[in-house]
Amino acid sequence: MTREATIDPVFVGREQELGELRGALAAALSGTPRLVLVGGEPGIGKTRLAEVLAGEAAAGGAAVWWGRGWEDGSAPAFWPWNTALTRWVDQVGPEALLAGGDPVAPELCHVFPVLRDRVPGLAVPPTWDSDQARFRLFDTVSRFLVSQARRAGLVIVLDDSHWADVPSLKLLEFVVADLRHARLLVVATYRDTEIDDGHPFRHTLAGLTREAPARQVTLSGLTPAECARYVATIATDAGAPGPDLHRETSGNPFLLGELLRLWHLRRAGTHWRMPPGVREVVSARLDRLGAECRNVLAVAALFGNAFRVDRLEAVLGSSDGVIPWAAALDRALRSRILVDVDGTPGEYAFAHAIIRRVLVDELEPSAR
Numbered sequence: 001m002t003r004e005a006t007i008d009p010v011f012v013g014r015e016q017e018l019g020e021l022r023g024a025l026a027a028a029l030s031g032t033p034r035l036v037l038v039g040g041e042p043g044i045g046k047t048r049l050a051e052v053l054a055g056e057a058a059a060g061g062a063a064v065w066w067g068r069g070w071e072d073g074s075a076p077a078f079w080p081w082n083t084a085l086t087r088w089v090d091q092v093g094p095e096a097l098l099a100g101g102d103p104v105a106p107e108l109c110h111v112f113p114v115l116r117d118r119v120p121g122l123a124v125p126p127t128w129d130s131d132q133a134r135f136r137l138f139d140t141v142s143r144f145l146v147s148q149a150r151r152a153g154l155v156i157v158l159d160d161s162h163w164a165d166v167p168s169l170k171l172l173e174f175v176v177a178d179l180r181h182a183r184l185l186v187v188a189t190y191r192d193t194e195i196d197d198g199h200p201f202r203h204t205l206a207g208l209t210r211e212a213p214a215r216q217v218t219l220s221g222l223t224p225a226e227c228a229r230y231v232a233t234i235a236t237d238a239g240a241p242g243p244d245l246h247r248e249t250s251g252n253p254f255l256l257g258e259l260l261r262l263w264h265l266r267r268a269g270t271h272w273r274m275p276p277g278v279r280e281v282v283s284a285r286l287d288r289l290g291a292e293c294r295n296v297l298a299v300a301a302l303f304g305n306a307f308r309v310d311r312l313e314a315v316l317g318s319s320d321g322v323i324p325w326a327a328a329l330d331r332a333l334r335s336r337i338l339v340d341v342d343g344t345p346g347e348y349a350f351a352h353a354i355i356r357r358v359l360v361d362e363l364e365p366s367a368r
Contacts, residue, residue, distance in 0.1 A: 010233050010257070011052055013226035014045065017217050021053040021187070024215060028185035029062065029153040033213050035176045036185070037205065039192035040219035041336055041351075042281060043254025046189040049219065050157050053187065062153035062183075063088060063096075069163030077167040078111040080158050081141075086114040094118035102147040107140045111171065138174040145175065146182045153183040162190040162201040169204040176211050192218065193335045194288065221251025234260050248353045254281065255354055282358045289335060293328035294359075297337065301359035302368060306341055306349035 017038075024034035038046045054064045067084030069075075089097065097104060097119060106125040109115050115122060128137045148154050158164065158172065176186065188208075195202045208214050222230060227246040234257065249255035258278045286294050299315055300307045309329070316325055329348070332338040337355060341347040350356040360368075 010230055010253075011048060012230040012233060012253075013222050014049055014219070017049060017219065018052060020215060020217055021049065022056070025053060025057055025062075025155065025185050028155075029060075029183055031181050031183055033176075033179040033182045033184045034186070035208060035211065035214045036187050037208060037214060037216045038187060038189045038219065039216065041193045041252070042191055042285060043252050044219045044221065045253045046191075046219060047159055048253070049217075050159065050187050050189055054155055054157055057153070057155040057185070060153075062155055063092075063148065065154065065156045067156070067158055069158070069160040069165075069168075071160070071163050073163075073165075075165060077165050078171065080161070080164050080168050081171065082112050082114055084156055084158070085112045089114060089118055097148075099151065102144075105140050105144070107137050108144055110137055111141055134170075138171055139178070141171060142175055142178045145184055146179065149183040153185070155185045155187065158186065158188045160190065161188040161204075162195055162199065164201070166200050169200060173204055173207050176208055176214065179213075193285070196334065221249070222246075222253060222256070223251060227251050227256060230256060231260060248357075250352045252352060255352065259354075278354060279358055279361075282352075282355055283362075285335070285337065286355070286359070289328075289331055289337065292325070293331050296325045296328040297332055298359045298363055298367075300338075300348075301350070301356040302363075305353050305356055306347060309346045309348070 021036055024036050028034045038049060040046050054066065058064045065084035065088045067080035067082070067087075069080055097115070104115060104119050104122060106123040107128070109122065109125045110128055126133075128134055145154065145156075158168075161169070161172070164172075172186070172188065190201060190205070195205065209216060224243070224246050227249075228243075230253065231245065245256055245259055248259060255278055258275045286297065289297075296312075296316065300312055303311060309323075313323060316323075318324070329338065333340070333348070336351050338348045339351050341349050
């Protein structure tokens with residue numbers, strides 16, 4: 001009997017990457033703090049990798065705090081940090097905050113407003129408008145983290161750090177540079193396709209990677225063999241189109257799972273009907289590139305999954321050898337919407353066939 005696909009979180013491959021995180025966790029629990037920066041495109045499995053590591057840490061008795069950046073920028077300062085502490089306190093109770101015996105400083109409420117509600121009798125914190133006050137605040141936070149990590153170790157996951165507010169990023173930089181001999185592991189995930197030259201997280205990333213305890217892990221798509229294992233885990237139907245799915249998704253686990261989940265209902269003949277969730281994710285990535293870049297990519301998509309620049313130029317034109325839309329191609333390459341075709345100068349391909357499908361589907365027939 002066929003077991004239909006679900007969206008249960010499946011963990012396939014990533015043995016090397018998980019090994020790096022396990023090594024960082026072991027070092028942290030032995031008293032050497034570590035930071036692991038996990039980058040990759042949307043849906044590539046950054047959060048899932050962090051979940052597996054966090055689950056192992058919690059099973060071993062370590063405290064796990066999990067916070068996340070907020071995409072639209074409307075969150076208050078230190079939102080990921082406060083969310084991380086709030087979720088942990090909700091799980092274990094406020095008594096855990098005082099179990100180490102160290103008093104909770106009122107200044108911590110600037111970063112962790114949840115403390116006002118969970119620690120009785122906490123005084124009103126002083127202001128911290130000056131740079132010196134901010135330094136003292138960050139130092140207080142560092143000492144608080146050391147205290148919380150002292151008993152069984154502490155793992156802090158800051159998911160989607162590229163969306164974090166600037167004060168949160170500054171605090172992350174300070175904590176990583178300041179901590180010594182703490183049983184602390186910080187895992188920060190981020191979309192490396194969304195941090196252009198002006199993005200605040202790019203400056204943070206450059207600073208963090210200069211620190212001794214920092215490690216970078218960059219996730220790529222699952223291999224064809226791993227994709228086949230993924231398909232076999234989710235849907236045991238022998239007719240499940242593993243090779244087709246890998247070609248469509250280039251091994252992106254989110255795209256792979258979404259297509260597989262709806263495979264029985266959405267496939268008609270040899271054509272795929274695009275699941276709404278996939279279309280939304282792809283469209284959001286394209287929208288971030290701007291209208292001009294998206295228009296250039298739509299024309300390129302009509303040539304197929306791969307295209308030559310000279311053929312694109314024949315349609316879009318140039319002026320005295322100058323290609324005005326070249327910057328749009330560069331932007332798409334930096335965001336990994338496009339990739340170079342190995343050994344073929346002037347030829348590019350879409351990183352995922354699904355991206356091309358979305359671009360073509362959204363074109364009006366007259367425009368095509």
